Amino acid sequence: MSKRVLTTESGAPVADNQNSATAGVGGPILLQDQHLLEKLARFNRERIPERVVHARGSGAYGYFEVTDDVTAYTKADFLGEVGKKTETFLRFSTVADSLGGADAVRDPRGFALKFYTEEGNYDLVGNNTPVFFIKDPIKFPDFIHSQKRDPFTGKQEADNVWDFWAHAPEATHQITWLMGDRGIPASYRHMNGYGSHTYQWTNEAGEAFFVKYHFKTNQGIRSLSADQAAELVGKDANSHQTDLLQAIERGVNPSWTLYVQIMPAAEAAEYRFNPFDLTKVWPHSDYPLQRVGRLVLDRNPENVFAEVEQAAFSPNNFVPGIGPSPDKMLQGRLFAYADAHRYRLGVNHTLLPVNAPKATTAENYGRDGAMALRNGSRHDKNYEPNSYQGPAQTDAALSAPLAIHGWTGTHEAPAHTKDDDFFQAGELYRLMSEDEKKRLIANIAGGLSQVSREDVIEKNLAHFAAADADYGKRVAEAVRALRED
Numbered sequence: 001m002s003k004r005v006l007t008t009e010s011g012a013p014v015a016d017n018q019n020s021a022t023a024g025v026g027g028p029i030l031l032q033d034q035h036l037l038e039k040l041a042r043f044n045r046e047r048i049p050e051r052v053v054h055a056r057g058s059g060a061y062g063y064f065e066v067t068d069d070v071t072a073y074t075k076a077d078f079l080g081e082v083g084k085k086t087e088t089f090l091r092f093s094t095v096a097d098s099l100g101g102a103d104a105v106r107d108p109r110g111f112a113l114k115f116y117t118e119e120g121n122y123d124l125v126g127n128n129t130p131v132f133f134i135k136d137p138i139k140f141p142d143f144i145h146s147q148k149r150d151p152f153t154g155k156q157e158a159d160n161v162w163d164f165w166a167h168a169p170e171a172t173h174q175i176t177w178l179m180g181d182r183g184i185p186a187s188y189r190h191m192n193g194y195g196s197h198t199y200q201w202t203n204e205a206g207e208a209f210f211v212k213y214h215f216k217t218n219q220g221i222r223s224l225s226a227d228q229a230a231e232l233v234g235k236d237a238n239s240h241q242t243d244l245l246q247a248i249e250r251g252v253n254p255s256w257t258l259y260v261q262i263m264p265a266a267e268a269a270e271y272r273f274n275p276f277d278l279t280k281v282w283p284h285s286d287y288p289l290q291r292v293g294r295l296v297l298d299r300n301p302e303n304v305f306a307e308v309e310q311a312a313f314s315p316n317n318f319v320p321g322i323g324p325s326p327d328k329m330l331q332g333r334l335f336a337y338a339d340a341h342r343y344r345l346g347v348n349h350t351l352l353p354v355n356a357p358k359a360t361t362a363e364n365y366g367r368d369g370a371m372a373l374r375n376g377s378r379h380d381k382n383y384e385p386n387s388y389q390g391p392a393q394t395d396a397a398l399s400a401p402l403a404i405h406g407w408t409g410t411h412e413a414p415a416h417t418k419d420d421d422f423f424q425a426g427e428l429y430r431l432m433s434e435d436e437k438k439r440l441i442a443n444i445a446g447g448l449s450q451v452s453r454e455d456v457i458e459k460n461l462a463h464f465a466a467a468d469a470d471y472g473k474r475v476a477e478a479v480r481a482l483r484e485d
Contacts (some may be wrong), residue, residue, distance in 0.1 A: 001379050004221070007309060008034065008035055008038055009038060009042075012257060014035055017035070017398065020033055020036045021033035021036070023169055030071075031129065035176040038048045043124035047276060048309070048310075048344055048345065049161055050098060050099040050344075050469065051093075051099075051142065051340065052340065053095050053096070053144055053345065053350075054093040054094070054095055054110045054112075055093070055094075055099045055101070056093060056094045056097055056098065056099055056100070056101045056103070057091050057092060057093035057094075057095065057110065057308055057309075057351060058091070058092050058093075058103075058188060058240060058244050058245075058308065059089060059090060059091040059092065059301055059307065059308040059311060060089070060090060060244060060248055060297040060298075060299060060300055060301065061087065061088065061089050061090075061297070061298070061299040061300075061301070062087075062088050062089075062090065062253070062296045062297035062298050062299065063085045063086060063087055063295075063296055063298070064078070064085065064086045064088050064115060064258070064293055064294070064295050064296075065083065065084070065085045065086055065293050065294050065296070066078075066079055066080075066081060066083060066084045066292065066293040067082060067291060067292070067293045068082065068290070068291045068292055068293065069082055069407045070201075070260070070290070071203070072203060073199055073201045073203055073206075073207070073209050073211070073262055074201035074202065074203055074209075074321040074322055075202060075203055075204045075321035076122075076201070076319055076320065076321035076322050077117060077118055077119050077294065077319070077320070077321075077420075078115055078117040078118065078119070078122070078319070079293075079321070084138065085360070086115050086116065086117055086359070087115075087358055088113060088114060088115055088116065088295065089113075089114045089116075089307075089311060089354060090111070090112070090113050090114075091110065091112045091308060091311050091313065092109055092110060092111065092112075092188040092244070092485040093109065093110035093112070093241070093264075094107045094108075094109060094110070095107050095109075095110065095127075095147075096144075096147045096148060096156070097109045098458045101237075102124075102233040102237040102238075103233075103239045103240035104184060104224060104232045104233050104239050104240065104243060105184065105229065105233070106178065106179070106183045106184050106226070106229070106443070107134075107178075107183075108127045108128060108129050108174075108178065109127060109128040109170030109185060109188070109191060110125075110126075110127055110128075111126045111127055111128055111194065111215065112124070112125045112126070112313040113125075113126075113193070113215075113295070113313075114311070114313060114317075114355075115319075116357060116358035116359050117319055117359055117360075118291050118359040118360050119319040119320055119360065120317070120319050120357055121319075121358060122211060122317060122318060122319045122322060122329050122364075123313045123314055123315060123317040123318050124195055124220050125313050125314070125315045125317070125333065125337065126193055126194045126195040126196045126213065127193075127194060127196050128182075128185065128191045128192055129174060129177045129178070129194060129196065129283060130191055130194040130196055130212070130214070130279075130281050131173050131174050131177065131196065131278060131279050131280060131424075132174055132196060132278045132279060132329065133165075133168065133171040133174045133175070133279070134170060134171065134278070134279070134329070135170055135278050135279050135328060135329060135413065136278050136329065136332075136413075137328060137329055137330050137331070137332020137336070138332075139168070140329075140332065140336075141287055142164065143168070145166060146160045146161055146163065146164035147160075147161055147164075151205055158447050158448070158450035158451050159450075159451050159452055159453065159456070160411065161447065162267060162322070162447065162448055162451045162456055162457070162460055163451070163453070163456045165460060165463075166167075166456045166459035166460050166463075167459070168278045169421040169422070170421040171279070171463075172422055172425040172464065172466075172467050173279050173280065173404050173421075173422075173424045173425040173467075174279065175364075175425075175444070175468070176425045176428050176429055176440065177428065179437070179440050179443040179444045179447075180428075180436060180440045180443075181436055181440075182221065182223050183223070183225050183438060183443065184224040184225075184226070184228075184229045185222070185223055185224070185240075186222035186223055186224050186225055187222065187239070187240050187243040187244065188240050188243070188244050188353075189217065189219045189243065189244065189247060189254040190220060190221060190222035190223075191217060191221065191223075192215060192216055192218060192221070192256070193215035193217075193224040193256060194212070194213060194214055194215065195211075195212060195213030195214075195215075195266060195327050196212075197278060197315070197321070197325070197327045197329065197330040197333075198210050198211070198212055198214075198275055198276050198330070199211050199212075199213070199322060199324065199325055199330075199399065200265070200290075200322070200323040200324060200325050200402075201262070201294075201321060201322060201369050201399075202321055202322075202323065202398075202399045202400045203321070203455055205398075205428045206264040206400060207264075207265075209262050209263060209264055209265060210262075210263040210264075210265055210268055210275060210276075210397070211260045211261060211262050211263070212260065212282060213258065213259075213260055214258070214259045214260065214261070214289060214483075215256040215257070215258050215259075215295060216256060216257045216258075216259060217254070217255075217256050218255045218256060218257060218294075219254055219255075221288070224328040225301065226310050226440065226442075226443060226446070227246060227281040239391050245300055248297060248298065249300060251395060253297055253298040254296075254297050255295060255296045255297070256294070257291060257293075257294055257295075258287070258289050258291070258292040258293050258294070258295060259289035259290060259292065260290055260292055261282050261284070261287040261288070261289060261290070262287060262290060263275060265286055265400070271416060272416055272418035273416045273417075273418045273419045273420075274413050274414065274415075274416050274419055275356065276325050276326045276328070276330075276413075277327075277413060278327060278328075278329040278330075278420070279421065279424075286406075292311050301354075306352075306353070306354065307353075307354045310345060310349070310352050310354060310355070311354045311355065312338075312341035312345060312349050312350070312352075312354075312355045313337060314331060314334075314338040314341065314346075315333050315334055315337060316334040316335075316337070316338060317361075318398050318399065320396065320398045320399075321399070322398070322399060323398050323399025323400070324399070324401070324402075325402075326402060326450055328413065337393045338437040346369065346370045346371055347366075347369040347370065348366075348369050348371045348372055348373065349444075350362065350371065351371070351374055362374075363391035364391065365382050365383060365384050365391075367382045387451075394434065420462065421463075421466075422466040422467040423467070425463075425464075425467035425468075426466075426467035426469075426471065427466040429467060429468045429470075429471045437471075437474070441474045441475055441478050442475065442478065444464070444475050444478075444484055445475060445478035445479045445481075446458055446482070447459075448475070448479050449478075449479045449482035449483050453462065457479060459477045460473060461479070464476075
């Protein structure tokens with residue numbers, strides 16, 4: 001085998017990669033050393049802006065296999081036949097910390113899944129919890145600012161975290177999830193994934209259904225206590241990355257079973273609470289889980305930067321048979337996710353291998369911009385309609401239309417008969433065993449007791465008491481005990 005020759009980026013051979021060109025032995029470096037300047041200039045530009053949220057992540061390729069017939073509810077081709085397999089890429093992440101953060105921390109986990117379908121890429125962007133802290137995207141930047149590093153101290157501050165939650169009573173349900181036993185997964189393999197938002201499915205007859213996705217781990221739920229997590233972070237800050245990488249390399253391929261909850265669209269308006277409220281779940285007694293298929297991860301990325309850091313997911317990447325719902329948080333994310341990637345990666349980020357369609361070809365009139373790799377030939381027009389057999393619209397809607405009515409303006413979400421911010425948090429608390437309750441109380445009190453303002457503490461205690469009297473009483477006692485020490 002002939003020896004491979006090191007070259008510059010223009011393809012010229014490099015004579016010496018160990019020594020810079022100088023003016024004589026021991027003299028100053030020469031500006032004409034193109035190889036040195038190219039290496040240093042590229043090195044300065046190796047990093048791209050990290051994600052504002054979900055910066056720390058891991059990923060793997062796999063496939064999704066349909067196991068049950070759901071064609072009565074959706075015309076999506078990749079779900080259209082039992083046994084059909086679709087290539088996927090799944091990115092796990094933590095939410096609040098930076099790219100260099102530790103894996104085993106108390107934080108929601110991102111669960112972002114890309115299906116490379118024959119009708120285009122479908123992105124399902126969710127978390128490992130079925131709910132979230134807020135229900136309106138206008139509050140999202142404020143929420144994230146409160147959870148990230150303080151501008152003055154440069155670290156996460158309990159005052160900021162709990163002050164925002166004190167003014168966001170709808171967060172009580174997610175706080176109960178986060179501070180409970182599942183708040184620190186033992187690994188990415190041992191946690192569930194959820195679409196979290198409500199989505200729309202449409203069948204061939206044009207009938208619309210609202211759905212929620214549940215990916216149940218086939219490895220079983222395993223979580224860490226705060227003490228176990230602290231010990232693990234000290235041993236391996238990249239613990240979840242290590243676990244996922246090594247498991248797949250050993251051939252121990254993690255898998256999840258996908259279930260959905262399905263609500264006929266006509267039932268949404270009269271449901272007892274707002275079915276599009278991201279801070280609430282649909283009780284399984286109302287809408288039972290229906291099995292759809294199996295997700296398997298079986299291949300690690302060859303390059304983490306190219307395939308995990310540059311992976312771009314957007315919930316507005318739909319395929320025929322799947323569309324949005326009136327979920328306000330989802331509506332905000334339809335813009336925000338794609339815009340974040342245009343900023344981080346550039347307008348042509350969809351041409352990167354991890355983001356490009358694999359089972360079909362993208363055909364559109366997008367041209368130019370930084371790193372334009374698909375600008376067409378002299379025979380390709382950059383406008384539509386045209387007379388040159390360019391790609392044309394199908395006139396077939398991806399999903400059913402959503403009915404709207406009323407006046408424009410800033411409105412609160414419509415009130416349903418059982419809408420409130422606390423009932424489901426109380427239901428979750430009452431489902432817990434006594435040991436689970438003790439750990440939940442200790443986790444909440446550990447953070448809330450560090451808050452400097454009594455009024456912020458009292459506002460948060462009122463939220464827990466509104467969810468369940470015993471819940472509020474025990475948190476108050478635990479906080480008081482810690483503050484008196």
